[in-house]
Amino acid sequence: MAENKKIPYKMYLEENEIPTRWYNVRADMKNKPFPLVNPGTGKPMTAEELTPVFCDELVQQELDNDTPYFDIPQEIQDYYKTYRPSPLVRAYNLEKALGTPAHIYYKFEGNNTSGSHKLNSASAQAYYAKKQGLKGVTTETGAGQWGTALSMACAYFGLDCKVFMVKVSYEQKPFRREVMRTYGATVTPSPSMETNIGRKINAEYPGTTGSLGCAISEAVEVAVSSDGYRYVLGSVLNQVLLHQSVIGLEAKAACDKFGIEPDIIIGCAGGGSNLGGLIAPFMGEKLRGEKDYRIIAVEPASCPSFTRGVYAYDFCDTGMITPLAKMYTLGSGFIPSANHAGGLRFHGMSPVLSQLYHDGYMEAVAVEQTAVFEAAEQFARVEGILPAPESSHAIKAAIDEALKCKETGEEKNILFGLTGTGYFDLVAYQQFNDGTMTDTIPTDEDLAASIATLPKVE
Amino acid sequence: MAENKKIPYKMYLEENEIPTRWYNVRADMKNKPFPLVNPGTGKPMTAEELTPVFCDELVQQELDNDTPYFDIPQEIQDYYKTYRPSPLVRAYNLEKALGTPAHIYYKFEGNNTSGSHKLNSASAQAYYAKKQGLKGVTTETGAGQWGTALSMACAYFGLDCKVFMVKVSYEQKPFRREVMRTYGATVTPSPSMETNIGRKINAEYPGTTGSLGCAISEAVEVAVSSDGYRYVLGSVLNQVLLHQSVIGLEAKAACDKFGIEPDIIIGCAGGGSNLGGLIAPFMGEKLRGEKDYRIIAVEPASCPSFTRGVYAYDFCDTGMITPLAKMYTLGSGFIPSANHAGGLRFHGMSPVLSQLYHDGYMEAVAVEQTAVFEAAEQFARVEGILPAPESSHAIKAAIDEALKCKETGEEKNILFGLTGTGYFDLVAYQQFNDGTMTDTIPTDEDLAASIATLPKVE
Numbered sequence: 001m002a003e004n005k006k007i008p009y010k011m012y013l014e015e016n017e018i019p020t021r022w023y024n025v026r027a028d029m030k031n032k033p034f035p036l037v038n039p040g041t042g043k044p045m046t047a048e049e050l051t052p053v054f055c056d057e058l059v060q061q062e063l064d065n066d067t068p069y070f071d072i073p074q075e076i077q078d079y080y081k082t083y084r085p086s087p088l089v090r091a092y093n094l095e096k097a098l099g100t101p102a103h104i105y106y107k108f109e110g111n112n113t114s115g116s117h118k119l120n121s122a123s124a125q126a127y128y129a130k131k132q133g134l135k136g137v138t139t140e141t142g143a144g145q146w147g148t149a150l151s152m153a154c155a156y157f158g159l160d161c162k163v164f165m166v167k168v169s170y171e172q173k174p175f176r177r178e179v180m181r182t183y184g185a186t187v188t189p190s191p192s193m194e195t196n197i198g199r200k201i202n203a204e205y206p207g208t209t210g211s212l213g214c215a216i217s218e219a220v221e222v223a224v225s226s227d228g229y230r231y232v233l234g235s236v237l238n239q240v241l242l243h244q245s246v247i248g249l250e251a252k253a254a255c256d257k258f259g260i261e262p263d264i265i266i267g268c269a270g271g272g273s274n275l276g277g278l279i280a281p282f283m284g285e286k287l288r289g290e291k292d293y294r295i296i297a298v299e300p301a302s303c304p305s306f307t308r309g310v311y312a313y314d315f316c317d318t319g320m321i322t323p324l325a326k327m328y329t330l331g332s333g334f335i336p337s338a339n340h341a342g343g344l345r346f347h348g349m350s351p352v353l354s355q356l357y358h359d360g361y362m363e364a365v366a367v368e369q370t371a372v373f374e375a376a377e378q379f380a381r382v383e384g385i386l387p388a389p390e391s392s393h394a395i396k397a398a399i400d401e402a403l404k405c406k407e408t409g410e411e412k413n414i415l416f417g418l419t420g421t422g423y424f425d426l427v428a429y430q431q432f433n434d435g436t437m438t439d440t441i442p443t444d445e446d447l448a449a450s451i452a453t454l455p456k457v458e
Numbered sequence: 459m460a461e462n463k464k465i466p467y468k469m470y471l472e473e474n475e476i477p478t479r480w481y482n483v484r485a486d487m488k489n490k491p492f493p494l495v496n497p498g499t500g501k502p503m504t505a506e507e508l509t510p511v512f513c514d515e516l517v518q519q520e521l522d523n524d525t526p527y528f529d530i531p532q533e534i535q536d537y538y539k540t541y542r543p544s545p546l547v548r549a550y551n552l553e554k555a556l557g558t559p560a561h562i563y564y565k566f567e568g569n570n571t572s573g574s575h576k577l578n579s580a581s582a583q584a585y586y587a588k589k590q591g592l593k594g595v596t597t598e599t600g601a602g603q604w605g606t607a608l609s610m611a612c613a614y615f616g617l618d619c620k621v622f623m624v625k626v627s628y629e630q631k632p633f634r635r636e637v638m639r640t641y642g643a644t645v646t647p648s649p650s651m652e653t654n655i656g657r658k659i660n661a662e663y664p665g666t667t668g669s670l671g672c673a674i675s676e677a678v679e680v681a682v683s684s685d686g687y688r689y690v691l692g693s694v695l696n697q698v699l700l701h702q703s704v705i706g707l708e709a710k711a712a713c714d715k716f717g718i719e720p721d722i723i724i725g726c727a728g729g730g731s732n733l734g735g736l737i738a739p740f741m742g743e744k745l746r747g748e749k750d751y752r753i754i755a756v757e758p759a760s761c762p763s764f765t766r767g768v769y770a771y772d773f774c775d776t777g778m779i780t781p782l783a784k785m786y787t788l789g790s791g792f793i794p795s796a797n798h799a800g801g802l803r804f805h806g807m808s809p810v811l812s813q814l815y816h817d818g819y820m821e822a823v824a825v826e827q828t829a830v831f832e833a834a835e836q837f838a839r840v841e842g843i844l845p846a847p848e849s850s851h852a853i854k855a856a857i858d859e860a861l862k863c864k865e866t867g868e869e870k871n872i873l874f875g876l877t878g879t880g881y882f883d884l885v886a887y888q889q890f891n892d893g894t895m896t897d898t899i900p901t902d903e904d905l906a907a908s909i910a911t912l913p914k915v916e
Contacts, residue, residue: 008472008473008474008539009473010473015466015467082842115881155839156551174884179884182887182891380571380613381614382614383540384541384570386637421571426637430636430639433639
């Protein structure tokens with residue numbers, strides 16, 4: 001469907017058009033996402049059980065399946081103004097390079113120092129921690145996007161920030177570490193000698209380079225055992241999707257302002273924070289029967305939770321210390337091949353998105369790594385922006401859809417989420433430039449083995 | 459002077475408000491900048507002598523001291539739309555942190571993948587090379603901002619790009635190198651074995667890690683000895699200041715739109731491309747006697763060409779193969795201390811800015827490195843953006859002026875140029891975070907010795 005206005009390359013909303021409320025898609029879901037479950041009791045986690053770990057208001061947001069809108073506190077709105085609105089971009093040059101009649105749009109969330117959309121939830125979580133009178137927060141980070149975003153938000157709100165960074169990343173990504181330190185965060189390589197679990201793992205596996213699961217365990221241990229600290233998480237949780245709805249609300253406001261009607265909406269999917277945020281208001285319309293959109297989740301073929309996983313209760317971490325979530329999962333013991341670059345390595349998927357996918361409201365595709373980097377390179381050369389490997393999964397799917405339009409001659413509007421920049425992922429680009437990048441797809445046997453480890457839940 | 463409108467955090471012009479003409483400040487200068495001189499003949503370089511090195515249209519721009527405006531070709535305007543307009547930002551959070559009554563604004567040029575303002579001239583130079591039917595361009599790069607910008611522009615316009623990268627940077631900044639390669643550039647560590655000068659230097663100084671002067675010599679040699687290639691340069695030249703005037707024109711348009719009257723305009727100064735671009739239209743008003751502005755160039759105390767140099771003819775490179783330029787210079791043999799981070803290492807200064815400074819139209823201050831990084835850290839924590847070390851010189855001076863306003867109670871409007879981001883300068887931030895960063899100021903004896911090597915020109 002063609003637009004009815006002259007569309008500029010970059011569409012920025014005015015400051016007073018930035019959303020002032022988050023949208024909670026759960027309110028419009030007929031089948032609600034399944035609750036988190038206490039692995040000890042087998043019963044849904046209560047607010048009481050969650051408050052030692054998460055901030056009080058965030059617990060309420062996590063459990064609220066009914067309230068459709070949450071006002072964004074003024075302090076968070078003020079913070080959003082320092083890096084939002086993010087542009088909605090018409091990919092004129094990519095369209096021309098592909099020779100497609102499709103119109104391609106992307107919502108670019110990488111125009112801030114953390115380099116990704118993660119800042120939208122980091123600022124909310126830091127604000128609520130400060131409001132509760134806490135001293136600080138703890139978290140883990142792998143590739144570093146989340147840790148960087150949280151460091152920035154904590155610097156702004158005046159909160160201590162302790163980041164456990166997977167040791168191999170701490171050593172191989174010193175620049176990410178230095179950004180966090182510049183923002184005043186303490187960055188500790190995990191496993192460390194500062195926690196019981198860290199000391200235990202270091203003793204059992206001398207010389208280990210760590211894992212995200214172990215870093216989560218350390219961050220949670222420090223949060224629950226320190227006065228005035230809570231743990232924060234950058235994806236998967238319902239509260240994170242709520243905060244990230246600002247992406248979709250802003251994208252929709254820009255589409256409405258410029259008379260754009262998306263036909264297809266595409267986002268990369270790891271834990272689901274970006275995809276859930278981008279699609280939120282569009283999915284709301286679809287759930288309420290007001291509009292129809294094709295919505296496509298794009299995941300790496302090396303970590304295919306939607307396309308090859310099962311919908312079941314599972315641990316959120318490899319260490320099996322977190323609550324259980326019902327989600328599409330490959331089993332908490334699944335670890336993507338080491339040659340898989342960037343993020344999107346999580347074995348599971350947001351419970352909200354899992355239920356929506358289960359109910360047929362969205363599709364999923366898995367794409368291979370070298371094809372993703374080919375798309376990234378093509379995009380970078382014509383559109384200018386060097387995309388993050390994660391975001392490039394969405395680029396690949398958008399290009400595929402645009403090429404289908406070229407075959408059929410359809411002038412569809414394709415909207416995708418460009419979640420971030422690739423400035424700190426250049427080791428992967430180097431492998432691609434050198435021709436040494438490879439694809440690895442897990443075998444059916446591998447997946448069956450890790451899925452067999454799922455916990456039993458009634 | 460207070461503004462007459464509610465000022466948002468970020469001010470973006472509309473796409474149709476992006477400047478369509480560059481402004482040539484030389485047209486309004488009573489005392490024109492001195493011409494480039496052929497070191498062999500001692501006479502001004504003619505267009506004929508310059509065309510084997512530079513593209514034809516760029517030579518015309520270089521020599522034209524009279525035409526006030528040059529239309530920006532539509533193709534370059536289209537490219538500008540992919541990353542411009544850049545935001546003019548009101549630094550509300552910095553003002554609050556400083557407790558100053560001053561209003562602080564910055565024009566942020568780092569919101570593109572090259573991470574700096576260099577793209578404004580790279581795209582122009584690549585376009586003219588393509589228009590002339592050339593195959594490609596050659597250049598040198600040190601820290602890598604310029605090489606990255608040129609690679610991006612060449613990828614867009616379909617031009618081969620050969621970058622000679624100072625060997626020590628090539629090895630220590632592999633990420634910069636990979637960005638350039640992703641955009642299709644050939645990146646060669648300098649000194650290489652591909653040129654006569656490279657082979658000679660490698661033979662004379664086995665194991666040398668290179669210098670910018672040597673990289674320039676290699677790039678020029680390849681340009682003049684290859685069919686269909688020209689050499690391009692990212693700063694110092696009159697043509698570069700002309701292209702960079704888009705920064706100032708856009709900043710001025712935003713100021714006019716939002717009713718902002720700057721009292722003080724501040725920019726960091728290395729070769730002068732950013733400062734010259736930012737101040738261009740404001741300086742034009744000042745030269746024509748229409749308005750008055752305090753204009754401040756900020757340079758590093760470790761490379762103080764304005765504040766401690768002499769105004770004289772000198773070579774533009776350490777290899778003494780380029781034409782001579784009359785400029786404020788420390789002598790082409792001057793090399794800033796190795797502990798000086800980032801750019802702003804050039805021994806001289808744009809001839810245009812040199813003449814304006816000589817004639818009293820602008821001031822200059824030199825600031826020390828650790829104070830610059832303290833300002834950078836404060837800025838990053840409250841304003842979000844992690845600034846480039848170069849840009850942070852301007853931040854430091856802007857903070858100093860804002861603090862003077864705090865003492866006097868004056869509500870001045872301070873505008874500074876935030877030329878780029880620090881994502882690829884994290885080794886310097888690490889030194890700062892570790893407390894191992896130091897200041898080095900050249901002694902009077904050192905400067906006298908390097909200034910004593912100036913060539914003799916009538």
